[in-house]
Amino acid sequence: MTPDYSPARALLASARRHPERLSLVDAVTGEEWSVREAVDTVARLARAFAEAGIGEGTRVAVIGANSPWHYIVHVAASWLRAVTVPLSPRMPASALASMCAQVGASWVFHDEASSPTALALASTGLHRASFGDLAAWVDHATPMRTAPARCGSELAAVLFTSGSTGTPRPVELTHEVMWWGSTNFREGFDYAPTSSVVGVCAPVSHIGGFNGTSMDVWTHGGTLVTLGFPGSFDTRGVLDAIGRYRISMMFAVPAIVRALVEEFERGGGDLSSWVRPLIGGDAMTADLADTMRAVGLSPIHVWGMTETSGAGTVATPDCGAPAGSLGVPFPYVDLRVMATPEHEADAGEMGEIWVRGPGVVSGEEWLHTGDLATRDEDGWLHLVGRAHRMINTAGELVAPPTVERALRTLDTVSDALVVGLPDERWGQIVAALIVPSPAGRAQASSMNAAALSEALSDALAPWEKVRRIAVVDELPTTPTGKPDPLAAAEIVAVSRH
Known part of the structure; x- marks a missing residue:
């Protein structure tokens, strides 16, 4: 018998146990679903998918800011053993078209902000429907009466990684792999899905937003709160949502956590429910951990x-x-x-x-x-x-995170992203994008690599010294919200500092 890793079957079982429990929340619109309502929506969308010819193996792309529809589409697709392909709305239309072609997507579902991109994709032969269209499909469809397919080694989703060369690369995930990933999280983070409230501020095109703890908690009877990134995401809105919905667990990259803590220190808020702040996607430095603990968070x-x-x-x-x-x-x-x-x-x-x-x-x-x-x-x-990020300068290897951690200890530096630049003499030199701290903004125009290296002479080896910098208001990021070394290298390459 095929193992039962189906998220649709898990959600149906949750509705039998706790039908009126809060299941889905769109923090941007305020719309809410109970578990019973979530199951009804999924069952109706699965029927609409079947009538549209979506079935086993069909690849359906989803493009938009984080919303409940990403999860509803995935579970409805799993009912039929169709495959979900979440894509970042921050990618240009040409890149999205290439990604859809690469994985063989035949449908694209999108939010209103992504309509121009979706129209361009439709010209390549893809069928398209907006999230508003999906809501209309649900309203007019009758619920699926046949039980969801059991799912095991069948393909569940295709997610694109950032790619070390800057070219996104597809990764195929089966239902079994995703289930074991969630099982690891349950035991590693020691949470109960039925009593957890998970916030999603990582982009759903990223594994930390799409699967992680989010799919597990939602399909097993807990509450999932989507926070709009990368559309209407803002730090104050996320802080307010944590307090309003009593979010207990949320994954975020270090840059977002720093922004949330800074906003909390400026305007306050209630972080008491956030007992499982999950930090990943980049190294969590000791200073970030200390900063989080200072506001009552245990990273x-x-x-x-x-x-x-x-x-x-x-x-x-x-x-x-x-x-x-x-x-x-x-x-x-x-x-x-x-x-x-x-x-x-x-x-x-x-x-x-x-x-x-x-x-x-x-x-x-x-x-x-x-x-x-x-x-x-x-x-x-x-x-x-x-x-691939290691810098080879005159035969010595430099790890960018080591230099970044050192730079962040300076009073004038809020954040940094270190990259290697080609150099005829040394092979590569160490370069950095610098985000000045409030104390450093007044000195930003005169900030230079020599002064920063001198300030860190006791912390870094001679070959780790920064030889070129560029001062920016914020670090460039990839579509998944991580710092973007390729964009950083382009910026700092033309800097004269």
């Missing part, structure tokens, strides 16, 4: 990839991991740090992280992640950086 550091359904390692507040550590692997993840393909790294020796497990797309084969790390004498993992 949970999580490292993962799309290929691991988001679950790689975790450092919980009470595990005893040293500041900035990645912690330990999730319960159902095997992990190695390999100095070479034949040699596992010794304590303190840098190597590439390899993972395998039921929640990893490679299964029992080792997945070479491209992330570099070390283990300390006590076995704790410490992220060094992405292998």
Whole structure:
């Protein structure tokens, strides 16, 4: 018998147990669904999909700011074993067209803001419908009477990674892989899905927004609150939503957390319900952890990839991991740090992280992640950086996160993104985008690389010194909300500082 990893079947079972429990909230519009209403919406949309010719293996793209429709579409599609392809509305139309063609999408569903893009995609032969159209389909359809298909190794979703070369790359996730990813999260974060309220401020085109804890909590009877990113997202709106809906768990990248804490310090708010702040997508530095603790938050550091359904390692507040550590692997993840393909790294020796497990797309084969790390004498993992981001300057390797952490300790620096630039003499030089702190804004016009390197002479090795900078108001980001090294390199390359 096919294993039962179906999110539609899980949602139906939740409705039988807790039909009137709050299920879905659109924090932008205020619209709400009970579990019973969510199931009815999904069942009606599944019927409409079937009547439109959407069935097993059909690829349906979803483009728009975070909304309940992303999750409703996915679960309705799973009823028929169709495949969801969440895409970022921040991508240009030409890139989205290429991505849809790459995965063989035949339908695109979109929000109102993405209508121009969707019209352009329709010219390539894709069928399209807006979220408003989907609501009308639901209103006019009768609920699906046949039970949802059981789902196991069938393809569930295709998500695009940022790509180390700047070219998004599709990753195929089965229902089984996504289920094991969520199981890792349940045990790693120690939460009960039926009593959790999850906020989604990470883009749903990112694994941390699409699957993570969000799909698990919603389909098993908890409450899911979508917060609009990257459309109407704003820090004050997110803070207000945390207090209003008593959000207990939410994933965010470090840059968003910094913005939320700064807004909290400016205007206050109620963060008391946010007992599981999940931080990932980039290294969580010791200073960020201290900043969060100062406002009453106990950060949970999580490292993962799309290929691991988001679950790689975790450092919980009470595990005893040293500041900035990645912690330990999730319960159902095997992990190695390999100095070479034949040699596992010794304590303190840098190597590439390899993972395998039921929640990893490679299964029992080792997945070479491209992330570099070390283990300390006590076995704790410490992220060094992405292998492709390492800077080779005169034969010395520089890890950008090391320099970024040092820059952030300066009173004049709020944030930094370090990249390598080609150089005829040194091969590469260390360069940085600098976001000045409030104290540093008055000095921004005179800020220069030599002064920053001098200020950090005791913290960085000579080859780690920053040799070129550009001062910006905010760091460029990828469509998934992570700092964008490629865009940073273009900006700093033309700087004269």
